[in-house]
Amino acid sequence: MRLYFENPIGRVLEDPNGYALVQYAAGPRDFATFQAFLTHTHQLLRRHGWHKMLADQRHMTPYTEQERAWIADHWLAQSADDGYPLFGAIIIASDVYAHLAPVPTMDAVRHQSALTYRIFEAEQDATNWLAQQ
Template identity: 25%
Template sequence: MDLARQMAAGTVGVDPAGYVHLQWGPGSGDSAAARAVFDEVLRLLQVSGFGKLLTDQRQRVPATEEYMGWLLVDWLPRAGTGQLLTQVAVVTARPLHLRLQSLDVSSEGKRLYGICTRYFATLEEASQWLQETNGQEPGT
């Protein structure tokens, strides 16, 4: 990951392979710190023009209801409007409740903005998918 920025909730940067890379850390349980990371993701999507995000959620901490509300009502519209974000590859967390929170966001992103999200077990698989696709559903 080039130009990586270590933040309280994780590390975010631009990968030369053509996407923004977010690796959550143990500090992701702090709603303010997590919001700051997502705001940095938006900034990097804007400056890079990539429209793709790889989010590694294996160390993510569960989000509060308030934070999930902010993510769905504030951040997602900013990311989805004008197709700033078109494609997301998620390396999934193991706990079921974390995966369900991620599914809530990705379902709304698809429904409202056409953001294509896929889930993977490894960084390598997620990165490969982002590099091989242009946000299109398989077979289209």
């Protein structure tokens, strides 16, 4: 794997199997830094023409309301506006409260975006699912 981008939010890697591996770091997040992190993720996907990402959220804290709104209103909407389908495998966080972090955000845009996602506890299950997409 090759490192594509890194900041305090986490790391974005290019997986040789044709997807972006998004690894979230632990701790609080600055909103502008968060936006940059996901913008670089989107750029990586578009650069390679990839439609898959593996989001490792095992160490992250739950999304803030501001982050949820930006993901739904901007990041996922941008992919939908581009007619760009996206498959996301999400490895849930070890923090029991963060387990629910992706659900409201993703469910809110499921019908209005080109996102298909599944939540996993094991990385191998997530990568197996991505390989089938």
